[in-house]
Amino acid sequence: MxxxxxxxxxxxxxxxxxxxxxxxxxxxxxxxxxxxxxxxxxxxxxxxxxxxxxxxxxxxxxxxxxxxxxxxxxxxxxxxxxxxxxxxxxxxxxxxxxxxxxxIADVTGHAIKQENLKKVALLGTRFTMESSFYRDLLKERYEIELMIPNEEDRQCIHDIIYDELIFGILTEASRLAYTRIIESLQADGAEGVILGCTEIPLLIQQQHVSIPLFDTTYxxxxxxxxxxxxx
Structure with a gap:
């Protein structure tokens, strides 16, 4: 090994x-x-x-x-x-x-490709969602289109990560906020969602939403x- x-x-x-x-x-x-x-x-x-x-x-x-x-x-x-x-x-x-x-984006792209998905959403810190490293790698290597939430929802996701999740704080209100955002992205065409912050899977699991989640930590x-x- x-x-x-x-x-x-x-x-x-x-x-x-x-x-x-x-x-x-x-x-x-x-x-x-x-x-x-x-x-x-x-x-x-x-x-x-x-x-x-x-x-x-x-x-x-x-x-x-x-x-x-x-x-x-x-x-x-x-x-x-x-x-x-x-x-x-x-x-x-x-x-x-x-x-x-x-x-991390490479192994995630491989998992998405195995599920034959073409359009996925990304949740993470603002730094991750607003940078190009996920978007470029998924497009170039896997022909996967990436979506991100709107400005207000990006800030909401970011704040929950830095104000709660990194401290191990898990609340039902924040879980509901994330599921609302995921449902909105699904309505806009997302076939799956990348949990693109390694703390997000502490809060959101597959049973909470109806489209595939990709747990980047795992x-x-x-x-x-x-x-x-x-x-």
Missing amino acids: KKIGMLGGMSWESSLEYYRMMNEEVKTILGGTHSANCLLYSFDFQQIERLQHEGKWDELTRIMVEEAMNLKKAGANLIVICTNTMHLVAPSIEAATSLPVLH LHATAAVRKALEQ
């Missing part, structure tokens, strides 16, 4: 899920007492969140690359960024470390294990 280098702590609530899912996937595949061969660097999310909202992406890139290099020095064979938003700097990490970065974590087990 290759050693997985995890960049986590963004937030630790979802990094906890990554660690659990990776170990469960290893156990499912290999059985016995096998568990994941991994390294986790966990950021102080206060610093990351502040730099995100200040728009200091050059500084974020520097910090992320530095810790990815430390994972490489510690023996990591591949890098997993345990959050959607910071895949904005994935190309810089891959270039600096010369290690493969398992891209897809990314289990794909990392399969990648690590490749010969």
